[in-house]
Amino acid sequence: MHIAEPDVEADDVPLPEGEVVAAALPSGLAVSVRFVSAYEPWLSLDGSRVFEDASPEHRLALMWLQRRMTSLYRALDLHRGLRGRLTATGVIVTDLVTLDDGVAADHGTLASVLEGARVRTLDFAALGAAGSRSDLLGRVRGLYAAGTPLEVRVEDQQRVIARRRWRVGR
Secondary structure, eight states, X not given: OOOOOOOOOOTTSOOOXXXXXXXXXXXXXXXXXXXXXXXXXXEEXXXXXXXXXXXXXXXXXXXXXXXXXXXHHHHHTTTEEEEEEEETTEEEEEEEEETTTOOBBXXXXXXXXXXXXXXXXXXXXXXXXXXXXXXXXXXXXXXXXXXXXXXXXXXXXXXXXXXXXXXXXX
């Protein structure tokens, strides 16, 4: 019942039409949260359900969830889940997913739905319309330091329709 990591397309696949956004990817363990019934969360850490305080990572994830349980339940209900990364400072939410079809919400919807939950989300940079790959690489080089791992998303109609993982070059 954990929420699987998103599919990332190959670089040679043409980008679809839509708004392109980019964000630096945090490193850390994959986290997913959903509710299986009222106030009964399903917290996963790297694909395994977290039941108890068995490690420092479990403790950090459980404390993060418990501090936000009520507001996360209000935001997610039983129809949505979230994906994120567990860092040394807590969880950074990367995606808001509709559980029925597995579609991830765009960055605006992600921010507005989770605003009341006081969670940290990725800092997205809007890059505008999809152009050529070299044009997009030039735009991200102006925003991020060389070597930064990025996720570049194409969004349309309030959902993510394509993803790429890049490392900023020189």
